[in-house]
Amino acid sequence: METDPTPILQEMQALAEQARLFLLSLTRPGWRLYQIGILLALAAMVQLAARMLRPRLHDWLRGREGWPKWRLRASLILMRRMRLILFVLAAWALTFVMREITWPSRSYLIGIAATLATAWLLVGLATRFVRNPLLRRLVSWGLWVYVTLYILGLTDQAASMLDNLAVTFGEVRLSALTLLKAAVVTGVLFTGARMISRGSAARIRADEDISPSMQVLIVKVVQVALYGAALFIGLKAVGVDLTGLAFLSGAIGVGLGFGLQKVVSNLVSGIIILLDKSIKPGDVISLGDTFGWINALGARYVSVVTRDGKEYLIPNEDLITSQVVNWSHSNEFVRLDIYFGTSYGDDPHKVREIAVEAAKGVGRVLTSRPPVCHVVGFGDSSVDYILRFWITDPTEGLTNVRGAVYLALWDAFRDNGISIPFPQREVRVLPCSRMHTGPLPD
Template structure:
C-alpha cells in the first residue's frame, strides 16, 4: 500500500494536480487574509477622504478584495504554465469560480435581481474556464480521462457530471411543467376546488413518472439485471401494501365521484361529524367533541355511510315527547310548534311539524319534526334548545310531563296455608 502511494505521488500528472490544488487553496486563503486587513481600512479611508465622505458597506468590499486577490494569484499561476491537463483544469475551475463570484457580487451591488445575477455569474464561470483552457475540448478530455472501472463499466467524472446535469434539468423541467399546468387548472372553469386538487395531483404523479423514465433512458441505465429482484420485490410490496394501495385508490374514487366531500356531515358506524379533508390513506372526520377520527378510505367504499349533506344540507331532526292523557292536544301542539319556531337554527321553510305517534303507557307519544341547514354545528344543541323553550311554555300553561307509574303488589303466605294476603 505504501509503495503504491509513493509510486502514485511520483507521477508528474498527480504532482502537478496537487500543486495546482494547493495554489488554488492558497489563493483564496491569501485573499481572505488581505480582505480582513485592507477591507475595514479602505472603508475608514473612504469615509474620511472619499468624495462626499459617504460610507461604504464593509462586507461587499471585503468580498471583492478577497476574490480579486485570489483571481490575481490564479492568473499568475496560469501564466507560469502547467504542462499536465489535470493541473490546467483545476486552475481553470478555480479561476472560473473567482470570476463568477465577482460578477455575481458586482451585479447584486448594481441592483440586479438574484436570478439574473446568478445567471450572469454562471456565464462568467463558463467563459473563464473556456478562456483559461482555450476552449472546452481540453476540459471534456480531462473529465473523461478522470475515472475508475467497476466491473465492465467505467465511471468517469464527465459521466457523473452529465448524470447530475440530466437529473437537475429533469427536476427543474418537471417542477416548471407542474406549476404551469397547476395554474392552468386553477384558472379553468367548471371545476370545484377539490376536483382541481385531484387533477393537479394526478398530473404531478404522471409528470414524475415520465421524468423518471426519461432519466433512466438518457442516463443509459440497464434494468435487465434487476428484473428478477424487482419482480420479487414488487410482489412483496404488493402483498404488504395491499391495504395502502386500496385506500389510495378509494380516496381517488371518492374525490372523482364526489360522494363524500370536505364539509359533508357523515355517519360511519359510531362516528358522527363533518369531513375535514380526504387524505391519501384516510378521511378526517371531526366530531362535535373536537375529536378527529381517521377513517380509512376503503371503509367508506365498502361500509354503509350516511351522508347528511350529499344532495342537500337540509337535515330533519326528530324530537320525542310524551304528554299526559289529560292534556289539551290542540294547546299542546300549538306550544310545541311555538317552541320549535322560536329556536334560531330551525328553518322557517319547511316549517316545524308535530306528529301524534301513538297512545303510550304514560300518555300521548309525540314527535316534533324540525329542519336545520347547518348539521356540522350539531343536532343535540338544537334539541336541547327546543325542549328548554317547550318546558317553560308547558309550565306557564299548567301542563305536566307524566312520570313513570308502577303498581306494586305484596303477597305474603299464611302460616297454615298458601293463601296470599294483600
C-alpha cells in the same frame, strides 16, 4: 457488475497534486500569501461590523409595523446574511481599488473570493423560493458545490471523476455523473410540474360547473400525469435507457405489490370514491362513532373533521367496505327528531301546536319544511311526543340545534302552563301487628 477504480485514482491524484502546489506557493513570501492575509483581516472586520450593526437593524425592523409581511420577510432574510453581504461589498471594493493602484495579479485571489462569495449569496437568496426545507437544503448545497467548482475551473476534472465512478449492469452503465444530471434535470422538471399543477388546480377548483369530487379527481390525474412525465423526460434527457431497467423495475414492482397491498387498495378505493361521487368535500358523514364533515380527499385517506376539532384520517378502503351514513349525499336536508312528554292534564292538541310553533322560532329550523309533532305513546307518568324538524346545515352541528329546540319548548311550555311531569313514588310505612323476637328464619 463491473467498475474500474484506476481512472478515479488518477483524477484524485491530479487534484491532490494541484492542491499541494497551491498550498506550497502560499508558504513562500509573496502576494499570494499577502492576499490570504488581507482576506482574513477583511473577514475579521466584517464579523466585527456585523455584530455592531445587527442589533440596530433588528430594533429598526421592529419599528416597521406597517410594512407588508413579504417586505418584513425579505428584510429578515437579508439581515441573516449580513456578514456575507458585507464581505461581498468589501471584497469587490478592495478588488477594484487594488486593480486601479497595482497589478491585477496582486488581487487575483481577492477577486476569486469576491466572486465565490457573490455566487454563494445569490444561491442562498434564490433557494428561498424552495418551500420544502429538506429540498431547499439539498438544492443549496448542490448549487454551492457547482458554482465553487465552476469558478475555480474544476468542473471538467469533477465531471471526469464522477463519470469514472460508475457501475455496469449487463449493457446498462450508471455513473455518478449520470445520476447527478438525472437528479438535477428531474428536480427542475418536478419544480415546473409542481408550479403548473398548482396553477391548474386553482383554476379547476374555481370552476363552479365541476362537482367537488370531479375537481379532486381531475387535480389528481393532472398531478400524476405531470410528475410522471417529469420523471420519464428527466431520465431520457440524461440518456438513461429505460428499456434496460424494465426487468429490474418489474421485479421491484412485484415485490412492492405484495408488500403494499393495503396502500394499493386505498389508492384504488380513492379512485372509485371519486368516480362514483359517493362522498365529496363538504359532505357530512357518520362512520362508526365518527361524525363530521369531509375536509379533503387524499390518495390514501379521507380527512374528516369533527365538531370538537379532531381530524380523523380514515383509509379509503374503510369507506368502500363499511357502512357510511352520508347526511348530504343527494341533498343538504337533514331531519332531526327529539322526544318529550307532558302531563295527562294538558290538552295534546294544544301541546302539538305549541311545540310546532316553538320549533319554527329556532333560526336553523326550516320553515319551508315545517316541523311536525305526533303522539307516540302513553307512558306511566306522561303523554309521549316526537317532534321532527329539518335543517340544511349539518356542518354547524346537530347537538346545538337540538338543544336550541329543547330550550324553545321549555320557554313555550312555561308561558302556556304546560307541565313536564317526572316520576313520583310514595313510600308507606305499615305498622307491625307484633314484634318478632325469635331467630330469623333461614
